[in-house]
Amino acid sequence: MPKLTVEDLKRIKAQERAAFSLREGKFRAKVTVHMGTCGLAAGARDVMDALLEEINNANVTDVMVTSSGCAGLCAKEPMATVEVAGQPPVKYVFLNKDKIKRIFKEHIQGGNPVEEYALVVGSETAY
Amino acid sequence: MEKRPRITLMLCGGTGCIAGGSLKVKEAFEKELAANRLSDEINIVLTGCNGFCAEGPIGIVYPDDIFYEKLTPDDAKLIVQEHFIKGRPVEKLMYKEPVKKHAIPVMKDIPFFKHQVLRALRNKGLIDPERIEDYIARDGYMAAAKALLEMTPEEIIKEVKISGLRGRGGAGFPTGLKWELCNKVKSDTKFILCNGDEGDPGAFMDRSIMEGDPHSVLEGMIIAGKAIGATKGYIYVRAEYPLAVKRLQIAIEQARERGLLGEDILGSGYSLDIEIYQGAGAFVCGEETALMRSIEGKRGMPRPRPPFPVYKGLWDKPSVLNNVETFANVPPIILHGGEWFKSLGTEKSTGTKVFALTGAINNVGLIEVPMGIPLRTIIYDIGGGIKRGRKFKAVQLGGPSGGCIPEHLLDTPVTYEDIVQTGAIVGSGGMVVMDDLNCMVSVAKFFLEFTTDESCGKCTPCRIGTKVMLDLLTDITEGRGKEGDIETLEDLAKDIIAASLCGLGQTAPNPVLTTIKYFREEYESHIKEKWCKAGVCRSLVTFYIDPNTCTGCGACARVCPQKAISGERKKPHSIDQSLCIRCRQCYETCRFNSVKTGPRDMFKKEEPAELLEEVKK
Ligand SMILES: Cc1cc2nc3c(=O)[nH]c(=O)nc-3n(C[C@H](O)[C@H](O)[C@H](O)COP(=O)(O)O)c2cc1C
Numbered sequence: 001m002p003k004l005t006v007e008d009l010k011r012i013k014a015q016e017r018a019a020f021s022l023r024e025g026k027f028r029a030k031v032t033v034h035m036g037t038c039g040l041a042a043g044a045r046d047v048m049d050a051l052l053e054e055i056n057n058a059n060v061t062d063v064m065v066t067s068s069g070c071a072g073l074c075a076k077e078p079m080a081t082v083e084v085a086g087q088p089p090v091k092y093v094f095l096n097k098d099k100i101k102r103i104f105k106e107h108i109q110g111g112n113p114v115e116e117y118a119l120v121v122g123s124e125t126a127y
Numbered sequence: 128m129e130k131r132p133r134i135t136l137m138l139c140g141g142t143g144c145i146a147g148g149s150l151k152v153k154e155a156f157e158k159e160l161a162a163n164r165l166s167d168e169i170n171i172v173l174t175g176c177n178g179f180c181a182e183g184p185i186g187i188v189y190p191d192d193i194f195y196e197k198l199t200p201d202d203a204k205l206i207v208q209e210h211f212i213k214g215r216p217v218e219k220l221m222y223k224e225p226v227k228k229h230a231i232p233v234m235k236d237i238p239f240f241k242h243q244v245l246r247a248l249r250n251k252g253l254i255d256p257e258r259i260e261d262y263i264a265r266d267g268y269m270a271a272a273k274a275l276l277e278m279t280p281e282e283i284i285k286e287v288k289i290s291g292l293r294g295r296g297g298a299g300f301p302t303g304l305k306w307e308l309c310n311k312v313k314s315d316t317k318f319i320l321c322n323g324d325e326g327d328p329g330a331f332m333d334r335s336i337m338e339g340d341p342h343s344v345l346e347g348m349i350i351a352g353k354a355i356g357a358t359k360g361y362i363y364v365r366a367e368y369p370l371a372v373k374r375l376q377i378a379i380e381q382a383r384e385r386g387l388l389g390e391d392i393l394g395s396g397y398s399l400d401i402e403i404y405q406g407a408g409a410f411v412c413g414e415e416t417a418l419m420r421s422i423e424g425k426r427g428m429p430r431p432r433p434p435f436p437v438y439k440g441l442w443d444k445p446s447v448l449n450n451v452e453t454f455a456n457v458p459p460i461i462l463h464g465g466e467w468f469k470s471l472g473t474e475k476s477t478g479t480k481v482f483a484l485t486g487a488i489n490n491v492g493l494i495e496v497p498m499g500i501p502l503r504t505i506i507y508d509i510g511g512g513i514k515r516g517r518k519f520k521a522v523q524l525g526g527p528s529g530g531c532i533p534e535h536l537l538d539t540p541v542t543y544e545d546i547v548q549t550g551a552i553v554g555s556g557g558m559v560v561m562d563d564l565n566c567m568v569s570v571a572k573f574f575l576e577f578t579t580d581e582s583c584g585k586c587t588p589c590r591i592g593t594k595v596m597l598d599l600l601t602d603i604t605e606g607r608g609k610e611g612d613i614e615t616l617e618d619l620a621k622d623i624i625a626a627s628l629c630g631l632g633q634t635a636p637n638p639v640l641t642t643i644k645y646f647r648e649e650y651e652s653h654i655k656e657k658w659c660k661a662g663v664c665r666s667l668v669t670f671y672i673d674p675n676t677c678t679g680c681g682a683c684a685r686v687c688p689q690k691a692i693s694g695e696r697k698k699p700h701s702i703d704q705s706l707c708i709r710c711r712q713c714y715e716t717c718r719f720n721s722v723k724t725g726p727r728d729m730f731k732k733e734e735p736a737e738l739l740e741e742v743k744k
């Protein structure tokens with residue numbers, strides 16, 4: 001193995017930061033995919049997979065993805081809530097792979113909620 | 128490309144949690160994740176000691192920051208199904224505050240963690256100690272890079288002097304000054320040594336650092352090595368710490384492979400290699416001169432100083448020995464500066480100190496607090512108060528070299544200067560809390576037994592003096608104490624302190640002296656009334672039940688192994704003295720404080736004085 005230089009240290013640090021922002025709690029955005037029985041039956045798993053893939057491909061490290069139970073609107077599943085720091089949360093309904101990808105690009109990365117898919121702005125959950 | 132995990136479960140892999148089964152828990156999680164095809168989405172990391180050992184095995188889930196306690200392999204399925212898949216944290220497995228009993232899951236809200244400032248333990252529970260990349264991600268080796276490439280030895284020493292860092296191994300000697308003395312000595316061979324002997328009973332601060340963040344010790348040693356001009360380093364660890372030895376060994380190999388140890392580190396021109404030396408676990412080998420002899424392959428016995436090790440140390444070469452925690456504090460000082468370091472603590476005791484909190488306290492574990500924090504905050508806020516709502520009696524600081532601090536001194540700030548005033552010492556960080564079930568004479572005897580055993584035998588006052596003191600304490604606790612014993616103990620203590628060569632003898636009497644100072648009436652009641660009021664010394668107690676407060680719940684009768692307790696339900700019970708073996712189970716069990724202790728002879732009839740005279744003749 002070649003000897004490390006200071007540049008190598010910095011590079012390793014940058015590479016490894018991703019896993020750590022998770023542990024240290026520094027996030028720009030949080031996505032909650034509702035994965036209750038209803039959500040899972042409607043395809044929430046695919047939505048989650050697509051989102052994770054998108055995040056990986058874009059090499060984004062400051063977006064936190066969590067799952068939660070049924071959002072109470074089972075008829076409109078799969079659903080997800082997107083919270084971008086400094087903006088009110090947005091609830092999206094009837095999601096699929098392509099829709100979540102667009103939400104990722106436009107809302108999470110771009111900061112503009114995708115109105116066509118959104119149900120409400122704001123959320124009753126006080127996290 | 129490897130998938131980046133969505134959730135990380137940090138499972139505690141400290142010695143305590145491993146003993147509690149955390150490896151089995153890990154296996155169970157891995158199986159469950161694989162079964163649900165979540166293995167690359169959810170990551171499990173085995174960390175060093177989390178510190179909250181009383182609640183182990185512990186698992187923390189990030190990014191949600193959910194704190195699970197007392198995990199078993201059976202819990203894996205539930206957590207994976209509910210929390211990881213459906214996002215519903217499992218409340219019944221979360222931490223509950225002892226007094227309140229409602230689940231408070233988020234780690235930052237748990238009082239045990241809230242008052243702490245992590246510096247020496249900065250990576251506690253956050254990194255995988257067996258991955259150097261984890262350490263690097265948290266600024267690891269950046270301080271070494273700065274010290275080696277941008278600073279002169281004098282600049283390093285200056286920064287450490289500004290920080291006010293004092294040795295965390297017990298004596299509290301200023302670290303920068305020690306380095307400066309050694310730096311000024313001219314020699315082509317010098318040694319940098321790390322003291323990981325940690326012999327105090329009940330202490331596990333250094334073990335946790337070596338197990339949980341081994342690279343921080345190496346980095347501290349590299350920086351110190353450059354400051355003094357060391358050519359070789361040794362870490363002295365007791366063989367009873369196998370996990371610490373293993374993790375240090377892995378860390379050393381990783382650092383060597385990457386050129387962070389060995390020739391020309393980071394292209395700086397400075398070379399240092401570090402080796403582990405395993406000690407056999409003798410308390411005296413923690414003493415600096417004995418430790419050096421032990422590394423030389425000789426019997427570990429202290430020698431007179433001067434010459435001090437900075438001039439003549441290992442193999443008579445100039446050497447600096449520092450404690451594990453001292454080294455762990457060094458990298459942040461170099462990165463953030465000495466001023467940053469001393470922004471916490473008091474003028475003469477700067478920074479933070481790690482303590483191993485044990486005994487009759489709710490939150491047993493490993494903590495790091497700013498120096499100057501009052502003992503009371505540690506015990507009641509961080510420690511969560513005394514177990515089972517009992518009464519605080521004393522806190523023992525500094526292990527066998529330390530002393531017992533009573534209730535009325537609980538507002539004492541934890542600094543080197545203030546703690547010494549009480550007769551105890553900050554020491555290396557053992558903190559044993561005692562409740563009213565403890566007999567202070569027995570506590571003193573416990574520590575003296577330890578030092579008597581561990582005395583290397585070189586100095587007569589220490590070898591024989593501690594034994595004579597121990598015999599006196601044994602007599603007192605077994606009912607043979609006589610008038611004048613307390614004074615004899617005090618006299619002996621003075622002589623042992625004055626005439627011993629090393630710190631072992633010089634401090635061995637401290638536990639006896641402080642208990643005499645603050646709990647003298649307890650010694651007196653043992654000697655004069657033949658009464659151990661805490662009911663610990665079996666030959667000096669009678670247990671009886673107070674009929675006025677006994678509710679007749681029968682709890683005492685159920686635990687009595689002798690069936691010596693009888694009584695009708697809901698009526699006051701009583702103890703048959705002829706059957707009682709004074710195991711004190713009833714005393715500890717009674718929730719109404721109705722089991723009382725009395726003097727040994729409380730139910731014995733007074734022998735007529737004339738009769739005694741007869742017998743003597
Ligand atoms: C009997 C005895 C046992 C000791 N045990 C330890 C020990 O286990 N660990 C330790 O760091 N220092 C121990 N010391 C203190 C060391 O002699 C030395 O002061 C210390 O390692 C220096 O490092 P520091 O300045 O960083 O504290 C002991 C001292 C005595 C007298």
